[in-house]
Amino acid sequence: MLTDRFNEALTFAHDLHRSQNRKGTDIPYVSHLLSVSALVLEHGGNEDQVIAGLLHDSAEDQGGARTLDRIRQRFGHDVAEIVSDCTNSWTGDKPAWRERKESFLASLPGKPRSSLMVCLADKTHNAESILWDYRDIGEKAFDRFAGKADGTRWYYRSLADLFEKAMPGRLSNRLSLAVKGFGG
Numbered sequence: 001m002l003t004d005r006f007n008e009a010l011t012f013a014h015d016l017h018r019s020q021n022r023k024g025t026d027i028p029y030v031s032h033l034l035s036v037s038a039l040v041l042e043h044g045g046n047e048d049q050v051i052a053g054l055l056h057d058s059a060e061d062q063g064g065a066r067t068l069d070r071i072r073q074r075f076g077h078d079v080a081e082i083v084s085d086c087t088n089s090w091t092g093d094k095p096a097w098r099e100r101k102e103s104f105l106a107s108l109p110g111k112p113r114s115s116l117m118v119c120l121a122d123k124t125h126n127a128e129s130i131l132w133d134y135r136d137i138g139e140k141a142f143d144r145f146a147g148k149a150d151g152t153r154w155y156y157r158s159l160a161d162l163f164e165k166a167m168p169g170r171l172s173n174r175l176s177l178a179v180k181g182f183g184g
Contacts, residue, residue, distance in 0.1 A: 024144030039121035052082035085115035127178035
Protein backbone atom coordinates (compact mmCIF):
# COMPACT_ATOMS: atom_id res chain seq x y z
CA MET A 1 0.00 0.00 0.00
CA LEU A 2 1.11 3.51 -0.71
CA THR A 3 1.39 5.89 2.24
CA ASP A 4 1.25 9.64 2.66
CA ARG A 5 4.87 9.74 1.41
CA PHE A 6 3.49 8.98 -2.07
CA ASN A 7 1.00 11.88 -1.79
CA GLU A 8 3.81 14.18 -0.71
CA ALA A 9 6.01 13.01 -3.60
CA LEU A 10 3.18 13.53 -6.09
CA THR A 11 2.72 17.12 -4.90
CA PHE A 12 6.49 17.68 -4.91
CA ALA A 13 6.83 16.33 -8.48
CA HIS A 14 3.89 18.38 -9.69
CA ASP A 15 5.29 21.54 -8.13
CA LEU A 16 8.68 20.95 -9.77
CA HIS A 17 7.35 20.10 -13.24
CA ARG A 18 4.07 22.05 -13.41
CA SER A 19 5.25 24.40 -16.17
CA GLN A 20 6.89 21.65 -18.25
CA ASN A 21 5.40 19.84 -21.25
CA ARG A 22 6.53 16.65 -22.97
CA LYS A 23 9.15 17.42 -25.61
CA GLY A 24 7.51 18.88 -28.73
CA THR A 25 3.94 18.50 -27.40
CA ASP A 26 1.30 20.26 -25.34
CA ILE A 27 1.08 17.27 -22.97
CA PRO A 28 1.81 18.24 -19.35
CA TYR A 29 5.03 16.59 -18.21
CA VAL A 30 3.41 15.26 -15.06
CA SER A 31 1.57 12.72 -17.26
CA HIS A 32 4.92 11.03 -17.94
CA LEU A 33 5.80 10.97 -14.25
CA LEU A 34 2.45 9.42 -13.37
CA SER A 35 2.84 6.83 -16.14
CA VAL A 36 6.33 5.82 -15.03
CA SER A 37 5.18 5.55 -11.43
CA ALA A 38 2.17 3.45 -12.49
CA LEU A 39 4.38 1.09 -14.52
CA VAL A 40 6.65 0.59 -11.53
CA LEU A 41 3.66 -0.09 -9.29
CA GLU A 42 2.07 -2.48 -11.81
CA HIS A 43 5.30 -4.46 -12.13
CA GLY A 44 5.95 -5.05 -8.45
CA GLY A 45 7.92 -2.01 -7.36
CA ASN A 46 7.95 -0.97 -3.73
CA GLU A 47 6.92 2.45 -2.46
CA ASP A 48 10.44 3.89 -2.73
CA GLN A 49 10.57 2.84 -6.39
CA VAL A 50 7.08 4.19 -7.07
CA ILE A 51 8.06 7.52 -5.51
CA ALA A 52 11.30 7.53 -7.49
CA GLY A 53 9.18 6.98 -10.60
CA LEU A 54 7.46 10.29 -9.85
CA LEU A 55 10.77 12.03 -9.17
CA HIS A 56 13.10 10.32 -11.67
CA ASP A 57 13.63 13.44 -13.82
CA SER A 58 13.59 15.98 -11.00
CA ALA A 59 17.33 16.35 -10.55
CA GLU A 60 18.08 16.30 -14.27
CA ASP A 61 15.39 18.80 -15.25
CA GLN A 62 14.83 20.87 -12.13
CA GLY A 63 17.93 21.85 -10.23
CA GLY A 64 20.55 19.13 -10.29
CA ALA A 65 22.32 18.13 -7.09
CA ARG A 66 20.43 20.70 -5.03
CA THR A 67 17.11 19.08 -5.98
CA LEU A 68 18.56 15.63 -5.31
CA ASP A 69 19.52 16.80 -1.80
CA ARG A 70 15.92 17.97 -1.24
CA ILE A 71 14.66 14.57 -2.40
CA ARG A 72 17.08 12.80 -0.03
CA GLN A 73 15.91 14.92 2.91
CA ARG A 74 12.19 14.51 2.18
CA PHE A 75 11.97 10.95 0.81
CA GLY A 76 15.11 9.20 2.01
CA HIS A 77 18.39 7.86 0.77
CA ASP A 78 16.96 4.96 -1.27
CA VAL A 79 14.64 7.20 -3.31
CA ALA A 80 17.46 9.69 -3.90
CA GLU A 81 19.81 6.94 -5.09
CA ILE A 82 17.26 5.67 -7.60
CA VAL A 83 16.69 9.21 -8.89
CA SER A 84 20.45 9.68 -9.16
CA ASP A 85 20.76 6.41 -11.11
CA CYS A 86 18.09 7.60 -13.57
CA THR A 87 19.88 10.90 -14.18
CA ASN A 88 22.13 11.14 -17.23
CA SER A 89 23.15 14.78 -16.93
CA TRP A 90 23.80 16.98 -13.90
CA THR A 91 24.64 20.26 -15.56
CA GLY A 92 22.88 22.88 -17.64
CA ASP A 93 25.55 22.44 -20.31
CA LYS A 94 24.90 18.80 -21.13
CA PRO A 95 27.52 16.78 -22.96
CA ALA A 96 26.85 15.95 -26.60
CA TRP A 97 23.76 13.76 -27.08
CA ARG A 98 25.53 10.60 -28.31
CA GLU A 99 28.21 10.83 -25.62
CA ARG A 100 25.57 11.26 -22.92
CA LYS A 101 23.53 8.30 -24.19
CA GLU A 102 26.58 6.02 -24.54
CA SER A 103 27.65 6.89 -21.01
CA PHE A 104 24.18 6.19 -19.62
CA LEU A 105 23.98 2.84 -21.44
CA ALA A 106 27.41 1.85 -20.12
CA SER A 107 26.36 2.70 -16.56
CA LEU A 108 23.17 0.63 -16.51
CA PRO A 109 24.65 -2.86 -15.93
CA GLY A 110 26.22 -1.69 -12.67
CA LYS A 111 23.04 -0.22 -11.22
CA PRO A 112 20.94 -2.01 -8.59
CA ARG A 113 17.72 -3.74 -9.65
CA SER A 114 15.67 -1.16 -7.73
CA SER A 115 17.05 1.56 -9.99
CA LEU A 116 16.83 -0.55 -13.13
CA MET A 117 13.10 -1.04 -12.55
CA VAL A 118 12.48 2.71 -12.56
CA CYS A 119 14.81 3.29 -15.53
CA LEU A 120 13.01 0.52 -17.44
CA ALA A 121 9.60 2.00 -16.66
CA ASP A 122 10.82 5.43 -17.82
CA LYS A 123 12.26 4.12 -21.08
CA THR A 124 9.19 1.96 -21.72
CA HIS A 125 6.81 4.89 -21.37
CA ASN A 126 9.04 7.02 -23.59
CA ALA A 127 9.24 4.30 -26.25
CA GLU A 128 5.49 3.72 -26.21
CA SER A 129 4.92 7.47 -26.60
CA ILE A 130 7.30 7.54 -29.57
CA LEU A 131 5.51 4.54 -31.07
CA TRP A 132 2.10 6.21 -30.91
CA ASP A 133 3.49 9.43 -32.37
CA TYR A 134 5.24 7.43 -35.09
CA ARG A 135 1.96 5.73 -35.97
CA ASP A 136 0.23 9.11 -36.14
CA ILE A 137 2.81 11.22 -37.99
CA GLY A 138 5.51 8.85 -39.24
CA GLU A 139 9.14 9.90 -39.38
CA LYS A 140 8.29 13.45 -38.21
CA ALA A 141 7.92 11.92 -34.74
CA PHE A 142 11.72 11.88 -34.48
CA ASP A 143 12.27 15.54 -35.41
CA ARG A 144 11.91 16.67 -31.79
CA PHE A 145 14.78 14.48 -30.58
CA ALA A 146 18.45 15.45 -30.69
CA GLY A 147 19.31 11.99 -32.04
CA LYS A 148 16.73 12.32 -34.84
CA ALA A 149 15.40 9.06 -36.32
CA ASP A 150 18.62 7.05 -36.59
CA GLY A 151 20.03 8.03 -33.22
CA THR A 152 16.75 7.57 -31.39
CA ARG A 153 16.24 4.13 -32.92
CA TRP A 154 19.82 3.14 -32.01
CA TYR A 155 19.40 4.34 -28.43
CA TYR A 156 16.10 2.62 -27.78
CA ARG A 157 17.20 -0.60 -29.49
CA SER A 158 20.29 -0.56 -27.25
CA LEU A 159 18.11 0.00 -24.19
CA ALA A 160 15.74 -2.81 -25.18
CA ASP A 161 18.63 -5.23 -25.71
CA LEU A 162 20.16 -4.31 -22.37
CA PHE A 163 16.90 -4.59 -20.41
CA GLU A 164 15.96 -7.90 -22.06
CA LYS A 165 19.09 -9.33 -20.44
CA ALA A 166 19.12 -7.40 -17.17
CA MET A 167 15.39 -7.40 -16.35
CA PRO A 168 13.64 -10.05 -18.46
CA GLY A 169 9.87 -10.07 -18.16
CA ARG A 170 6.69 -8.30 -19.14
CA LEU A 171 8.00 -4.76 -18.82
CA SER A 172 11.16 -5.34 -20.85
CA ASN A 173 8.96 -7.11 -23.41
CA ARG A 174 6.79 -4.00 -23.64
CA LEU A 175 9.88 -1.89 -24.27
CA SER A 176 11.07 -4.25 -27.02
CA LEU A 177 7.67 -4.33 -28.71
CA ALA A 178 7.42 -0.54 -28.72
CA VAL A 179 10.93 -0.17 -30.13
CA LYS A 180 10.25 -2.72 -32.88
CA GLY A 181 7.05 -0.86 -33.67
CA PHE A 182 8.91 2.30 -34.63
CA GLY A 183 11.66 0.49 -36.47
CA GLY A 184 14.31 0.16 -33.78
